[in-house]
Amino acid sequence: MASKVTMRIQRFDPAVDKEPHDQDFEIELPAGITILKALNKVRAEKDPTLALRYSCGSAICGSCALKVNGHARLACKTQVSDCTIDGVMRVGPIGNLKILRDLVVDMDPFLESLGKVKPYLEAGNGSVPELERTQRPEEFLQIDPSTTCILCAACYSDCNVLAVDENFFGPATLAKAHRFIFDSRDVDTPERMRAISAKTGVWDCTHCGECSTRCPTETKPLERIEEIRTKAMADGFHGNAGARHALGFRETVGKRGILDENYLPARSMGFFNIPGLLSLVPIGLRMMMRGKNPPLIPHKIDKVDEVKKTFARFEELRK
């Protein structure tokens, strides 16, 4: 059954507008219609100047990502009926990228960020096979999720860190790194791991979960980021605050069952990182003045031996 919907669409024409503004279009929409089809209906019946980018209409090309009620979605994969609140649906361009016009953004920074991780196979200089470079099914399964990325930039749009730091690698780029780090045919893994462990790399993600929540495919960047970090810990790439933070968890929880909040910040900074350690002094004093500093003699949970046994056994296995 058709219903009347107010599509509140963000408009921006750089030739005349200083700031983006909303424009309401009241339109009769049939049941089961996608947002992409609804936007094209607006163009056909209300305003042909509405600019948007799309191509396949089948959730494969990745070109129609936009924000619906404030969150990134693929217009072709999202039903109007799922997004209408009291008869109104807000539509705007994806975030963290410059708006060119209406719903169209400049994708160049997103695409250029992929270059930070060499988004291609490094097969080495060895013998070139007659046909293709083969993989066993179980090897492919490791990279199966990260190969499903359609570069729609929904994750880039809603990434909390990119919103404050355009130098952050970003979720799609980290997922692209995963795709080659875990590719059994790639010979460049140590160099890739080194590059991604640097500042603004894999440890700068806050775990906010927006990327995986918005991802319309099985790429789920946060899960791939977690897998890269697990590999970094296993392969000994520990020379950064993120990895040292994880070591601090291992060392204190494995011993006492509970975090030692006095030890962890210093461990994360690095015990020989004098400027880093000094940077902790103001907050330490601030908390001490309010009696908020963690107990100097750290707690230990009851039955801590159970925990110690598990940690110790898995440490042995790690060796």
Place this chain on the structure above:
Amino acid sequence: MKYALYTGCVAKGAGRENLVATYLACEKLGIELVEMTDAACCGAGVINEDNPMVADIMNARTFSLAEAQGLDIMNICTTCQGVHRKAQRKLEGKPDHMARVNDELERDTGRRYKGEVKVKHFYEVLLNDYGLEKLKEKVVNPLSGLKLGAFYGCYATRPPEVNDLENPDDPDELENLIEALGATPIRYDERLKCCGFPIAMVNKKNSMQLGGNAIVSAKEAGADAMVTPCPLCHLNLDAYQPDMESRVGRKLDMPILHIPQLVAMALGVSKEAVRLQTHIVRPTGLLAS
């Protein structure tokens, strides 16, 4: 009503006021708590990255301890809550993995996780088990005139499949709770964003910008204070607020409250008893009077 209380690490360390307020609020509500003094750290997603198997065993161990008591778990930290739910979902969705985790757990503890225990945050207990109507009847000190911005914290809303919010993209639950306590909820743009805590040691500049932006957003929407169910958000937004002020270039003066503190005060507990005086940003205005 009786729950196994999982305190998490922060409530035993830098955020002890959260635990104190939880006990005071639950006493007023007649909710009995049995503290899980034998439960280990949930791993905060960090142990999961270092060694996913160890993290799963630790969390299965926590669940098995609650099962042995025949109680559901009540969390007072959304990070613990989110990590627990994610662990449960992973274990229950992969029977082979659960069997392996249980074999390892049994080897070290003699117990197995049966998959029976439910984990709930304190605010979920109030909303879903206790009920807001019943809670309203217990309010003796309505927080009238106080404008509060709820700061949900990442784990409360994402991933959406492991929380019980009706609409995780635009939730009302904490606003409904604020309203039930007599205060006025303030909705603001950054209420579902990350506070920046997880990268405070990795990239302080970005962490301070994230937290600072959230506070500015709440302030510009008219909030007198922010309230959060996550003690890690509290730690960043409160303890690091002077650094955030430098980062965003303006004075913020935004008190950050724990949910249990708010509930306890509405139930008649004094602001001193819930230890508002231990906050780095001391409450001003209505909360100070």
